[in-house]
Amino acid sequence: xxxxxxxxxxxxxxxxxxxxxxxxxxxxxxxxxxxxxxxxxxxxxxxxxxxxxxxxxxxxxxxxxxxxxxxxxxxxxxxxxxxxxxxxxxxxxxxxxxxxxxxxxxxxxxxxxxxxxxxxxxxxxxxxxxxxxxxxxxxxxxxxxxxxxxxxxxxxxxxxxxxxxxxxxxxxxxxxxxxxxxxxxxxxxxxxxxxxxxxxxxxxxxxxxxxxxxxxxxxxxxxxxxxxxxxxxxxxxxxxxxxxxxxxxxxxxxxxxxxxxxxxxxxxxxxxxxxxxxxxxxxxxxxxxxxxxxxxxxxxxxxxxxxxxxxxxxxxxxxxxxxxxxxxxxxxxxxxxxxxxxxxxxxxxxxxxxxxxxxxxxxxxxxxxxxxxxxxxxxxxxxxx
Amino acid sequence: xxxxxxxxxxxxxxxxxxxxxxxxxxxxxxxxxxxxxxxxxxxxxxxxxxxxxxxxxxxxxxxxxxxxxxxxxxxxxxxxxxxxxxxxxxxxxxxxxxxxxxxxxxxxxxxxxxxxxxxxxxxxxxxxxxxxxxxxxxxxxxxxxxxxxxxxxxxxxxxxxxxxxxxxxxxxxxxxxxxxxxxxxxxxxxxxxxxxxxxxxxxxxxxxxxxxxxxxxxxxxxxxxxxxxxxxxxxxxxxxxxxxxxxxxxxxxxxxxxxxxxxxxxxxxxxxxxxxxxxxxxxxxxxxxxxxxxxxxxxxxxxxxxxxxxxxxxxxxxxxxxxxxxxxxxxxxxxxxxxxxxxxxxxxxxxxxxxxxxxxxxxxxxxxxxxxxxxxxxxxxxxxxxxxxxxxx
Numbered sequence: 001x002x003x004x005x006x007x008x009x010x011x012x013x014x015x016x017x018x019x020x021x022x023x024x025x026x027x028x029x030x031x032x033x034x035x036x037x038x039x040x041x042x043x044x045x046x047x048x049x050x051x052x053x054x055x056x057x058x059x060x061x062x063x064x065x066x067x068x069x070x071x072x073x074x075x076x077x078x079x080x081x082x083x084x085x086x087x088x089x090x091x092x093x094x095x096x097x098x099x100x101x102x103x104x105x106x107x108x109x110x111x112x113x114x115x116x117x118x119x120x121x122x123x124x125x126x127x128x129x130x131x132x133x134x135x136x137x138x139x140x141x142x143x144x145x146x147x148x149x150x151x152x153x154x155x156x157x158x159x160x161x162x163x164x165x166x167x168x169x170x171x172x173x174x175x176x177x178x179x180x181x182x183x184x185x186x187x188x189x190x191x192x193x194x195x196x197x198x199x200x201x202x203x204x205x206x207x208x209x210x211x212x213x214x215x216x217x218x219x220x221x222x223x224x225x226x227x228x229x230x231x232x233x234x235x236x237x238x239x240x241x242x243x244x245x246x247x248x249x250x251x252x253x254x255x256x257x258x259x260x261x262x263x264x265x266x267x268x269x270x271x272x273x274x275x276x277x278x279x280x281x282x283x284x285x286x287x288x289x290x291x292x293x294x295x296x297x298x299x300x301x302x303x304x305x306x307x308x309x310x311x312x313x314x315x316x317x318x319x320x321x322x323x324x325x326x327x328x329x330x331x332x333x334x335x336x337x338x339x340x341x342x343x344x345x346x347x348x349x350x351x352x353x354x355x356x357x358x359x360x361x362x363x364x365x366x367x368x369x370x371x372x373x374x375x376x377x378x379x380x381x382x383x384x385x
Numbered sequence: 386x387x388x389x390x391x392x393x394x395x396x397x398x399x400x401x402x403x404x405x406x407x408x409x410x411x412x413x414x415x416x417x418x419x420x421x422x423x424x425x426x427x428x429x430x431x432x433x434x435x436x437x438x439x440x441x442x443x444x445x446x447x448x449x450x451x452x453x454x455x456x457x458x459x460x461x462x463x464x465x466x467x468x469x470x471x472x473x474x475x476x477x478x479x480x481x482x483x484x485x486x487x488x489x490x491x492x493x494x495x496x497x498x499x500x501x502x503x504x505x506x507x508x509x510x511x512x513x514x515x516x517x518x519x520x521x522x523x524x525x526x527x528x529x530x531x532x533x534x535x536x537x538x539x540x541x542x543x544x545x546x547x548x549x550x551x552x553x554x555x556x557x558x559x560x561x562x563x564x565x566x567x568x569x570x571x572x573x574x575x576x577x578x579x580x581x582x583x584x585x586x587x588x589x590x591x592x593x594x595x596x597x598x599x600x601x602x603x604x605x606x607x608x609x610x611x612x613x614x615x616x617x618x619x620x621x622x623x624x625x626x627x628x629x630x631x632x633x634x635x636x637x638x639x640x641x642x643x644x645x646x647x648x649x650x651x652x653x654x655x656x657x658x659x660x661x662x663x664x665x666x667x668x669x670x671x672x673x674x675x676x677x678x679x680x681x682x683x684x685x686x687x688x689x690x691x692x693x694x695x696x697x698x699x700x701x702x703x704x705x706x707x708x709x710x711x712x713x714x715x716x717x718x719x720x721x722x723x724x725x726x727x728x729x730x731x732x733x734x735x736x737x738x739x740x741x742x743x744x745x746x747x748x749x750x751x752x753x754x755x756x757x758x759x760x761x762x763x764x765x766x767x768x769x770x771x772x773x774x775x776x777x778x
Contacts, residue, residue, distance in 0.1 A: 066705065
């Protein structure tokens with residue numbers, strides 16, 4: 001009987017994952033991570049609340065496995081909340097869920113697994129794992145349910161973390177999971193899907209950023225709203241409300257549709273432009289990791305996803321020294337924001353990925369206009385899970 | 386429901402709550418078996434309930450050497466602390482004075498510190514007294530912190546995390562000499578060591594039933610003589626106008642039985658012998674083990690142990706899986722560990738604090754328990770130390 005640590009959020013997915021493992025006869029230990037102090041203001045509503053922990057505890061009791069809540073507030077505050085605010089300070093759009101998975105969740109659960117003699121760490125993520133037939137290293141794959149696939153959020157896991165990981169839901173659809181939850185009579189069967197980032201109540205990022213950066217208020221300093229030629233179109237009262245690709249709430253009136261093209265932290269300028277100016281031709285990445293193999297020695301063509309649920313774009317990846325890479329997009333893409341992750345796929349296999357550091361705009365070309373397509377930028381700057 | 390298997394478990398977390406004593410359960414069952422009556426009712430049912438309640442009150446007062454009319458029954462230690470501090474502050478301002486100055490030690494229970502912090506937000510000033518390496522407030526420092534507008538000093542008798550005893554009589558003497566009232570949180574001390582409120586020289590003392598084997602849901606605040614403490618709740622004149630609400634007669638009966646039993650055991654040093662033996666054996670088995678507050682006189686049942694290089698949260702889980710209930714000493718309502726303000730005030734750094742567990746024995750603890758616990762903890766400490774993997778975080 002293998003001992004498996006199951007990270008439980010109190011939601012339906014991780015509940016089903018834990019229940020399935022327990023039913024299959026594994027020695028399951030359920031663990032929830034307390035990431036945020038709820039006594040402090042009650043402004044976090046969605047996830048890791050005492051009610052969610054109670055739901056997880058009920059599932060554990062139903063299947064007779066032990067369950068614990070472990071404090072990770074400090075690590076979460078440092079690695080996710082500080083990062084989140086710092087990225088906005090730099091005019092970038094953070095992806096806290098990717099950071100949280102690698103630096104908080106799988107890190108803490110992995111350490112605890114070793115401490116408790118567990119050989120695997122399971123979660124309710126929709127993704128699959130296998131071993132590379134040539135290198136033998138663990139690889140991350142897209143979930144069978146393409147609509148639920150969460151591999152994008154997991155690209156930054158280390159080989160060590162992947163070797164412990166177990167994703168029991170990878171072969172299931174969300175419908176399967178719901179049915180299973182009802183079939184098992186789980187307390188969490190009817191819980192609604194999580195949508196927002198867990199620590200921002202009601203999606204109000206500005207309010208969160210304002211509270212979080214109260215000391216220096218950098219994010220609340222006034223600045224200019226300009227067009228790409230540098231002409232001042234208006235003024236803003238803080239950078240935190242702006243994300244590349246954003247169209248609403250810009251506070252300027254113009255005869256044409258304007259979008260946020262870039263956010264310049266050092267000059268506190270928000271640059272607007274029309275749709276064509278949103279188009280990116282190339283990206284530079286930092287913090288690039290390779291999952292199933294060593295860093296490729298030569299440029300190669302692949303598919304990159306530049307945000308969650310992005311259909312992907314063909315690109316040429318040129319790996320460079322120091323965990324960096326340059327991506328030439330084979331067709332220009334709209335609304336790519338520095339701070340988000342670019343994740344490379346070969347079919348279902350996640351090859352690796354990195355953090356978007358700079359976006360080179362393609363400028364106005366007929367080709368760019370044609371291929372701009374309907375892809376929206378990250379609506380609220382971040383996407384969850 | 387499979388539930389949690391409770392068989393063959395060893396309970397070493399008595400400072401969180403102690404198992405209900407048979408005597409307390411019997412007393413409650415007997416009280417619940419008598420005809421129901423509200424002690425405030427004029428009829429025979431009410432009269433019988435009143436007699437029941439007051440005989441329990443006498444019993445509880447006797448534990449502290451106080452007068453029975455000086456005991457206010459409340460819901461527990463937390464309410465007792467809140468009533469002592471906020472009720473005193475209300476009485477202070479009700480007398481027409483501007484908000485004054487409060488003193489508490491930095492190692493108090495959150496019920497005390499948060500009550501003080503709350504008052505601070507309403508215009509009171511607060512001094513949190515530092516403590517020495519063993520968790521004690523120096524009487525001379527307390528004397529220096531007193532001000533002409535100091536309305537109350539609140540210092541605990543024994544610390545819940547470390548068991549360290551404050552030099553409470555000397556501290557009370559400092560207050561008495563300056564004419565400043567003193568509240569003593571004796572939730573952990575009451576029933577475990579002799580407490581005589583007259584000799585102590587305190588003005589208010591908080592106690593709780595379930596830390597000494599009584600039921601959860603009842604505690605007491607001893608208030609000296611006619612000292613004015615305004616109620617925090619409104620809606621009735623019960624408990625000498627200090628705590629409205631129909632009195633829980635059966636809980637009080639259980640409380641009284643636990644007090645009776647505790648008084649009979651005050652001279653019994655068997656728990657201390659077990660605790661000392663445990664510490665000795667663990668010190669021999671676990672390299673680098675530190676017994677916190679060892680420099681102070683401590684409660685006879687409590688051990689705060691720093692195990693260098695061991696994650697205390699993982700240790701608590703590992704021990705629970707092995708059938709032993711211990712604690713990190715400071716926890717959220719979810720069960721997650723919380724960084725300890727007590728250990729921080731004593732000068733422990735974050736790593737030391739995160740490697741600290743609390744083992745608290747009680748009347749139910751047997752030498753068999755300790756004989757199995759010591760090797761289990763030692764083995765777990767060795768395993769956890771070996772498990773330490775480098776992390777990104």
